[in-house]
Amino acid sequence: MWSTKSLSEKTVNELKEIAKSREIKGYYKMRKKELVQSLTNEFIKEIDPTSMEKIRKMLRSEPRIFELRKIAKKMGISFKRNMKKSELEDRIKRSLVRRERAEQAQGSSLISGAGSRQQKINPGEPVIPELPKTYKRDKLVALPVNPLWIHIYWDFSEQTAELLNSLKDRGKVIYLRIYDVTYIEFNGENAHQIWEYEISSDGERKYYANVNNPNASYLTEIGYINEKGEFVTVLRSNLVKTPPNAFSDKKEEKWLDLSSGYKFTKPAQGILSKPTLKAVGGSSFFPQEFRKHAITSGGGSFLNFMSGSTQKKEEGE
Amino acid sequence: MxxxxxxxxxxxxxxxxxxxxxEEFMEEKWLFEAISETYIPLLxxxxxxxxxxxxxxxxxxxxxxxxxxxxSQSLQEKYKRHLQALIDLSAKEIEKTREENPKKHKMAKYYHEDFKDLLRIFRDEYDSKxxxxxxxxxxxxxxxxxxxxxxxxxxxxxxxxxxxxxxxxxxxxxxxxxxxxxxxxxxxxxxxxxxxxxxxxxxxxxxxxxxxxxxxxxxxxxxxxxxxxxxxxxxxxxxxxxxxxxxxxxxxxxxxxxxxxxxxxEFYRDVGFDREQEYIKDYLDSCGVRSNTGIKYYKVTGKGVDLGKKEFYDIDEAMEAARAHGNxxxxxxxxxxxxxxxxxxxxxxxxxxxxxxxxxxxxxxxxxxxxxxxxxxxxxxxxxxxxxxxxxxxxxxxxxxxxxxxxxxxxxNGYNEVWLNGSNDWIYKHLDHLIEKMGELANLYKDTEDELKIRALNQAARELLLAQSSDWAFIMTTGTTVEYASNRTKQHVDRFLKLYNEITNDTINKEDLEKVEWLDPIFKDIDYKVYCTQ
Structure with a gap:
């Protein structure tokens, strides 16, 4: 098995010899780079995806990333174009080992289970199921992301999808509307603020909206404008409340005496040991670019060193 | 006062x-490392x-x-095997480091004794529990x-x-x-x-x-x-x-x-990465992917010091630092x-x-x-x-x-964005759907006495709970082992949907059910009726 690396170490004449024996068309007029390229392709073509030994050999010969991509493709392993070489290599190795185990297991099908129970199970490469793209039910859901952003996702029943399509055919535009309904009984017209976004019925069924207020309530709707110029609601979401990011200005504290169960109030004084802090959340949220920023903390420490960690390091007292 | x-x-x-x-599974090692490095050392x-x-x-x-x-008995057994392998590896390390460096050699001996002690504590002192x-x-x-x-x-x-x-x-x-x-x-x-x-x-x-x-x-x-x-x-x-x-x-x-x-x-210098493949391969996951073993010879050394330029660790010096810091x-x-x-x-x-x-x-x-x-x-x-x-x-x-x-x-940033962003928002459509379907099942079959159905209903509840672990969304955000997290989400959702169909169509396949009960045996005593909404 040859890789780009081992091939590059050969002389042009040696390469031509090999190319000749492999009946590669037009080898005689190729430059070294082209020879290496077409020979590598040739060898990869020869790999039988079921021949794990060959793939292993290939891996040991320090393959370049495009060679790994070809192997992965051959083996039916999914991968992303921007994947790092080491990640791709890991993925191939894992897949190999799971295939091997699957083969072994088919030979000897008894594998001991939890406890003393023994079961006949063929493990093998875990089959990764495809999940439904739609559950064909009407759904419009709004979720809080942080004090200034909400996430909305939706799904349609067949009936609704048909309705929206027919509206579209008639040239109607489908809108996602977001209403600020903080402290009001919403009647469709009395929102503090309304935002409107055009959505396509066949595009991605989700949206991130930058809303104005922390500690505020929002409602969202999907609908269209009828002939009379009125907004017709097709779906309405749940109410979503953004988290607070500032001190309360309430003037009264409530207290409970634990021994008597007696409740009483005191005038609020604010926080006695006031933290000097920056407002948390809000500004740094960009759905597309978020992953780059998000890696600095979060829960689940075993999985990530920075977890549960220094997100408030600028805010210490 | x-x-x-x-x-x-x-x-x-x-x-x-x-x-x-x-027989072994790379992500199971997270538990083993946590037992060896955190839980037993705390005890x-x-x-x-x-x-x-x-x-x-x-x-x-x-x-x-x-x-x-x-x-879990099966994980306990796997952990003991894992430790036994590390005892073997550290014995080899004692030989190997003898020539290399006295500081490394001292740590190799330390690790060997430590792994043996971990096994003793785990197996003998606590009867694996x-x-x-x-x-x-x-x-x-x-x-x-x-x-x-x-x-x-x-x-x-x-x-x-x-x-x-x-x-x-x-x-x-x-x-x-x-x-x-x-x-x-x-x-x-x-x-x-x-x-x-x-x-x-x-x-x-x-x-x-x-x-x-x-x-x-x-x-x-x-x-x-x-x-x-x-x-x-x-x-x-x-x-x-x-x-x-x-x-x-x-x-x-x-x-x-x-x-x-x-x-x-230094956490990031481990013999699992530093030793040549041929020597270390039997102690890594059998797919050959490099991973931590817990045998580490280097110290932090300095701010921003390149991993390749770290100096050898001295455990006595480090323990003195821990004492001073505790103080x-x-x-x-x-x-x-x-x-x-x-x-x-x-x-x-x-x-x-x-x-x-x-x-x-x-x-x-x-x-x-x-x-x-x-x-x-x-x-x-x-x-x-x-x-x-x-x-x-x-x-x-x-x-x-x-x-x-x-x-x-x-x-x-203090709110929900780690668990809800462009890398993981796709899961909520499924999780919400499962919750609604689970409620529907629980209401529909709350009085059933069919034992097989009860088992399937309980398993559906387990699959829903497992799909809901915040860890999957977290991993998708951090960008490491994303594939595992996304597969786990998909598998639990898929297992749930299959169970849902079988339960509602009265086509529960006993063998298939046994298999998922064996694969996901968490919460043995769960009662699906906890999901009733009426």
Whole structure:
């Protein structure tokens, strides 16, 4: 098995010899780079995806990333174009080992289970199921992301999808509307603020909206404008409340005496040991670019060193 | 005179990773590393404190999936095999390092003895059940063990579904009772995730207290007079403690935190990566992917020092640093309570410092020693006393401010964006759908006496709970082992949907059901009726 690396170490004449024996068309007029390229392709073509030994050999010969991509493709392993070489290599190795185990297991099908129970199970490469793209039910859901952003996702029943399509055919535009309904009984017209976004019925069924207020309530709707110029609601979401990011200005504290169960109030004084802090959340949220920023903390420490960690390091007292 | 109190909270959690269909599985090693590097080293530190009669008080959440894994016989057996391999490897390392360097050689000998001792403790002292070790300190009163919601599901994005939240909380309580023998007094909400109204479900289960991050207290509905330094009580009668930002900063900070000391062990240099493939391959996952073994020879060395330029680790020097840091932290905490006591005009503050348990030992190798020395130092201080939340509530708290904390988490930027962003938002459509379908099943079949159907219904509930682990969304955000997390989500959703179809069509396949019961055997005693909505 040859890789780009081992091939590059050969002389042009040696390469031509090999190319000749492999009946590669037009080898005689190729430059070294082209020879290496077409020979590598040739060898990869020869790999039988079921021949794990060959793939292993290939891996040991320090393959370049495009060679790994070809192997992965051959083996039916999914991968992303921007994947790092080491990640791709890991993925191939894992897949190999799971295939091997699957083969072994088919030979000897008894594998001991939890406890003393023994079961006949063929493990093998875990089959990764495809999940439904739609559950064909009407759904419009709004979720809080942080004090200034909400996430909305939706799904349609067949009936609704048909309705929206027919509206579209008639040239109607489908809108996602977001209403600020903080402290009001919403009647469709009395929102503090309304935002409107055009959505396509066949595009991605989700949206991130930058809303104005922390500690505020929002409602969202999907609908269209009828002939009379009125907004017709097709779906309405749940109410979503953004988290607070500032001190309360309430003037009264409530207290409970634990021994008597007696409740009483005191005038609020604010926080006695006031933290000097920056407002948390809000500004740094960009759905597309978020992953780059998000890696600095979060829960689940075993999985990530920075977890549960220094997100408030600028805010210490 | 006591001027204030200190509560150390360690949140011990790993997602439920259990693959009985594989002889070894790379992600199962997370548990093994946590046992070797954090859980047993903590038990050792507790024991040394106990032997020297040093009073200590630690609050530890051991999450339901972690309890279930620690109790799993197949994982216990795998862990012993894992340790045995490391004992062999470290024996080889003793030979190999003899020529290389005396400092490396000294550490190789240390690791060899340490692995043998870990095996002895695990197998002989605790009969493979290290939960018994924690239980011992729970009974002695030094360790307050609390629970967590069932699979560490992220509750702030679940609160539209009371039955789903209730199932998470109830199952957390039941699992605790199964393993600890009593009802939990407190709970750690997964990711410290709180949203108004969650306290109601805790009250329903007689859970008396929980924790929120600092800004959950600061931005409470009415201004909290004492900030994070006194608990609040919610309208539903549950006590809530707030995280002290100063303690987090002192330990955690990437800039100035203790774990960054140059004398401490470097996490990212491990023989699993440093040795040649041929020599080390039998001790790595059989797919040959490089991974940590726990044998590490280098120290942090300096700020921004290239991994290749690290110097050899000296454990004596590092342990001396841990002692000094434990001492320093105790002095800082004593000064902090004295200051707050004055600001509060004689009201005693309680400083609450929660951390992921796995920071201590796994990431910060000397962390358990730091904790030990911290309590030794506190023992000499009059102004400050370590305390558990129930002890504080029962004996030190006369009156308490009634308030509603602000919605908050301990994730990056303090809210939900770690668990809801472009990399993981696709999961909520499925999770929400499953919750609704589970409620439908529970209502439809609440009176069924068909045993097979009951089993399938319970398994469906397990699959839903497993799909809800916040860990999957978290991993998708951090970008490492994303494929595993996304596969796990898909598998549990898929298993649920299949069960749903079989249950509603009366086509339950007994063999298939047995297989998923074997693959996902968490929460043996779950009752699907917890999902009923009517």
């Amino acid at each position: 006591t001027k204030g109190y200190f509560t150390l909270v360690l949140h011990a959690h790993l997602p439920y990773i259990h693959h009985p269909d594989f 050792r530190a507790f024991k040394r404190l106990e032997n020297d009669q040093i009073p200590f008080a630690i609050t530890m959440s051991i999450t339901p999936p972690l309890m279930e894994m620690l109790d 290290i939960l018994n070790g924690f239980k011992h300190f729970y009974e002695s009163g030094n360790l307050e063990i609390i629970t967590c919601n069932a699979t560490h599901g992220f509750l702030p994005l679940m609160d539209r579904y009371p039955n789903a939240v209730r199932a998470q909380v109830k199952t957390g309580k039941q699992t605790y009772k199964k393993h600890i023998g009593e009802n939990p007094k407190g709970i750690w909400l997964a990711e410290c995730g709180y949203t108004a109204g969650l306290d109601k479900y805790l009250a329903e289960e007689d859970i008396r207290y929980f924790f929120v991050d600092s800004h959950g207290i600061w931005y409470a509905d009415t201004p909290p007079r004492y900030g994070v330094y006194r608990p609040l009580i919610t309208e539903n009668g549950v006590f809530v403690f707030g995280r002290d930002p100063e303690s987090s900063e002192q330990v955690w900070s990437a800039e100035s935190g203790y774990p960054g000391d140059f004398r401490y062990r 320093d932290f105790a002095h800082k905490k004593a000064a902090q309570v004295a200051h707050l006591y004055d600001v509060f005009d004689g009201v005693e503050p309680i400083i609450v410092a929660p951390f992921d348990a796995e920071l201590y030992g796994h990431w910060w190798f000397e962390g358990p020693a730091f904790i030990e020395h911290f309590f030794r130092a506190l023992n000499h201080m009059e102004a400050i006393e370590p305390i558990t939340p129930p002890n504080f509530i029962e004996n030190k708290l006369k009156s308490v401010q009634i308030d509603t904390p602000g919605d908050s988490t301990w994730g990056a």
